[in-house]
Amino acid sequence: MLYExxxxxxxxLLKPHWSRVISFDIETRIxxxxxxxxxxxxxxxxxxxxxSGKLMDEDGIKITTLFLDSDNDECEVGLLKSLDNTLGMxxxxxxxxxxxxxxDIPLLCIKKQHYSLLLWKLxxxxxxxxHIDLYSYTQVQRI
Numbered sequence: 001m002l003y004e005x006x007x008x009x010x011x012x013l014l015k016p017h018w019s020r021v022i023s024f025d026i027e028t029r030i031x032x033x034x035x036x037x038x039x040x041x042x043x044x045x046x047x048x049x050x051x052s053g054k055l056m057d058e059d060g061i062k063i064t065t066l067f068l069d070s071d072n073d074e075c076e077v078g079l080l081k082s083l084d085n086t087l088g089m090x091x092x093x094x095x096x097x098x099x100x101x102x103x104d105i106p107l108l109c110i111k112k113q114h115y116s117l118l119l120w121k122l123x124x125x126x127x128x129x130x131h132i133d134l135y136s137y138t139q140v141q142r143i
Contacts, residue, residue, distance in 0.1 A: 007132045014094050014130070018050040021094040026104045037107055042076055043068050045083050049090065077115050080108075080122065087121035092129050099135040 014021055025046050031039040046065040053060025066082050069075045097104055105126050112119060112126075 010094065010130055010132065017093055020090060020092055021049060021096065022090060022092045023048040024095045024097045024100060024104060026107060028107070037103070037110055040107065041068070041071060042079060042107070042111065045079065047086070047090075049092075073115070076111070077117065080111060080115070080117060080119060084119035084122045087125050091121070092125050094130040094132060095125060096132045097134065099133065101131050101133040102135065105131060 011021075026042055027044045027046075028040040028042055031041070044065055044067045046063065048061055048063045050060055051062045064086055066079055066086065068079050095105075108122060109126050111117075112122060
């Protein structure tokens, strides 16, 4: 079975739970490109999910964007705690994004560890939810 076939099967399996499938993206400021994932500030975190309607309808999608209040560690910790609270309300079963397995998810894990945070819903999303990375899918299509 090809990777993209597995992802499609997983999405079909999750169809009754669309409200718990989120599209996820993080925006960052990179301080030093030679230190990948080591010296970056999270500026905003966005997630979208279907709360009503049919799969391909424009209506029925709820978008939440969390912004960094100020450029310091304390506010970044606050942003991560806010994300954890948001995830607690959604309880995502699946996270979809572009490059999330190579960037977004590892960055969240590094930040959580750096700040010694026990953010259980963030941990659930990073470690237990199904991750569907559209970047991986486009790479498979090119081969």
